[in-house]
Amino acid sequence: MQNRNIQWIPTGQVGVVSLDIPVISFGNKRPKIIITSSVHGDEVLGLAIISQLVDYVETHDIQGTVSFLLAANPAAQFFGQRVSPQDFKDLNRLGAGNARGYYTDRLASTLFEFLCDYDFVVNIHEFEMHTPVTTFFIGAGDEKVQKKILQGIKAFAPEIMWVTNPQNERDVQYQNTLDAALAKAGVPSFIIETVQLPFITERKINQVADGLINLMAHLGIVTAKNRKNTNSETETMKFYRNEITTDLAGFWEPRKLSLFTPIKAGDTIGEIRTLPDFEVHSVFSPISGTLIQLRHRQLVGTGSSIFSIGVKPES
Numbered sequence: 001m002q003n004r005n006i007q008w009i010p011t012g013q014v015g016v017v018s019l020d021i022p023v024i025s026f027g028n029k030r031p032k033i034i035i036t037s038s039v040h041g042d043e044v045l046g047l048a049i050i051s052q053l054v055d056y057v058e059t060h061d062i063q064g065t066v067s068f069l070l071a072a073n074p075a076a077q078f079f080g081q082r083v084s085p086q087d088f089k090d091l092n093r094l095g096a097g098n099a100r101g102y103y104t105d106r107l108a109s110t111l112f113e114f115l116c117d118y119d120f121v122v123n124i125h126e127f128e129m130h131t132p133v134t135t136f137f138i139g140a141g142d143e144k145v146q147k148k149i150l151q152g153i154k155a156f157a158p159e160i161m162w163v164t165n166p167q168n169e170r171d172v173q174y175q176n177t178l179d180a181a182l183a184k185a186g187v188p189s190f191i192i193e194t195v196q197l198p199f200i201t202e203r204k205i206n207q208v209a210d211g212l213i214n215l216m217a218h219l220g221i222v223t224a225k226n227r228k229n230t231n232s233e234t235e236t237m238k239f240y241r242n243e244i245t246t247d248l249a250g251f252w253e254p255r256k257l258s259l260f261t262p263i264k265a266g267d268t269i270g271e272i273r274t275l276p277d278f279e280v281h282s283v284f285s286p287i288s289g290t291l292i293q294l295r296h297r298q299l300v301g302t303g304s305s306i307f308s309i310g311v312k313p314e315s
């Protein structure tokens with residue numbers, strides 16, 4: 001049984017409520033890896049993964065340190081929201097933050113400083129749409145750190161790797177993520193994205209947990225024994241992600257399409273019944289590629305994302 005240590009990182013206070021971040025750590029040497037959950041307060045899937053990893057590190061020898069940061073945005077989590085109602089700023093769009101700014105700027109700064117002491121950082125997020133086990137490679141930082149990130153992603157073995165497209169204006173915002181700030185500071189870091197906790201299968205939870213154990217093995221923290229990479233034999237599929245948003249508001253019903261279905265421009269992806277007339281409007285894909293995300297049956301508003309088409313990068 002490993003020794004474990006629980007620490008609380010103070011980030012501020014509202015009224016009499018302290019906003020402290022709990023971190024549970026096993027081991028005390030280098031190399032050090034940290035897995036974070038809930039940078040967005042409504043994304044708690046990381047805890048399902050961390051539950052498995054805590055059980056694993058408690059019962060295996062580790063050479064180094066494994067830490068889990070359980071709630072990166074405690075005020076947002078308190079309200080079950082993506083962002084904190086203190087200032088409504090997105091913690092994952094503030095880079096390294098600002099210790100003299102608004103609450104979320106300060107939170108970003110505190111987190112950034114804390115995470116900089118680690119040799120590898122993984123931030124677990126979730127998407128509202130059905131999504132395969134995805135790692136997001138932002139491409140920030142110098143060649144050396146990018147190489148470490150890509151090797152880490154290879155060890156983790158996601159189903160797909162989403163890469164930023166320099167031609168896509170919407171992708172520019174990701175240069176201000178916490179992960180991009182860490183990479184620029186020389187700390188390898190990547191984001192894991194999956195579907196939301198209520199929709200994820202047992203198999204996918206295990207796949208993410210196994211992938212993270214393989215990443216720990218790659219860093220020399222655990223010995224990879226009897227663990228096989230579900231996806232490591234094949235080259236990870238890389239995609240630019242084209243997120244399609246709806247012009248129409250109403251009740252969205254997707255077609256029964258599996259993720260990874262090849263899509264041609266003009267193919268029907270689902271239909272929207274506008275309200276209050278319940279008129280049926282087919283929704284077509286504007287581009288060709290691979291279906292990599294699909295929103296489940298839901299009431300959607302103007303501009304809601306409803307599906308994403310992956311397109312292979314040129315090289």
Ligand SMILES: [Zn+2]
Binds near residue numbers: 039040125
């Ligand atoms: Zn998120």
